[in-house]
Amino acid sequence: xxxxxxxxxxFIKLKSEKLSVDDVSELVVSxxxxxxxxxxxxxxxxxxxxxxxxxxxxxxxxMAETEIKKICRDVRQKWPSVKHIAVHHRLGVxxxxxxxxxxxxxxxxxxESLEAVMYCINTLKASVPIWKxxxxxxxxxxxxxxxxxxxxxxx
Amino acid sequence: xxxxxxxxRSAELAGLRCETLSVPRExxxxxxxxxxxxAHPRLAVIQDQVVLAVRQEYVLLGDQLLVLQPGDEVxxxxxxxxx
Numbered sequence: 001x002x003x004x005x006x007x008x009x010x011f012i013k014l015k016s017e018k019l020s021v022d023d024v025s026e027l028v029v030s031x032x033x034x035x036x037x038x039x040x041x042x043x044x045x046x047x048x049x050x051x052x053x054x055x056x057x058x059x060x061x062x063m064a065e066t067e068i069k070k071i072c073r074d075v076r077q078k079w080p081s082v083k084h085i086a087v088h089h090r091l092g093v094x095x096x097x098x099x100x101x102x103x104x105x106x107x108x109x110x111x112e113s114l115e116a117v118m119y120c121i122n123t124l125k126a127s128v129p130i131w132k133x134x135x136x137x138x139x140x141x142x143x144x145x146x147x148x149x150x151x152x153x154x155x
Numbered sequence: 156x157x158x159x160x161x162x163x164r165s166a167e168l169a170g171l172r173c174e175t176l177s178v179p180r181e182x183x184x185x186x187x188x189x190x191x192x193x194a195h196p197r198l199a200v201i202q203d204q205v206v207l208a209v210r211q212e213y214v215l216l217g218d219q220l221l222v223l224q225p226g227d228e229v230x231x232x233x234x235x236x237x238x
Contacts, residue, residue, distance in 0.1 A: 060160065125235075151235075
């Protein structure tokens with residue numbers, strides 16, 4: 001048995017190319033794990049009756065990667081049996097139905113990876129410096145996650 | 156002298172993404188914000204919805220005293236919307 005199989009790894013990537021569910025799953029698969037849980041965030045085509053043409057994402061890249069690393073560290077503290085974690089987020093233009101974010105977590109049994117994936121996406125939305133602009137037909141709007149504690153939630 | 160980085164709506168309001176700014180070495184986060192608004196008055200509209208990131212740690216606008224080193228990164232962080 002190779003020692004490298006035992007070492008839990010975090011795979012964090014921010015990129016402008018199309019994300020691949022196959023690639024992200026393969027990163028976390030492990031012979032020691034019976035479960036791989038996945039979350040895929042995709043682009044909806046409407047918001048409050050307006051047609052969304054596409055999304056555009058930008059990031060404070062260096063800090064975003066650091067914040068995602070912190071999330072991975074927290075996941076491992078809360079669910080020590082988690083093996084590998086992958087968080088891929090797309091930047092730039094994301095067309096409708098394509099993925100903006102894919103999170104994959106592997107663990108020996110399913111409960112931990114399912115809970116860890118949910119924790120990852122919820123915490124990402126609250127703490128990672130990435131911004132989304134929704135482009136409509138006539139205008140655009142910078143979105144604000146309700147998880148973001150410094151946003152004004154007027155809605 | 157610190158590097159100020161602008162993102163999302165703040166980059167649109169300031170009209171740029173990055174610049175160097177001369178500020179006192181010790182300064183409260185609110186005063187630092189006020190210096191930035193002096194340079195770019197259009198930023199005032201987002202004052203209630205913005206935090207700073209100093210050396211990649213979030214800082215609320217307020218009395219917190221920052222000790223800045225030359226070349227430190229200060230980022231303007233409007234409400235985030237990742238994921």
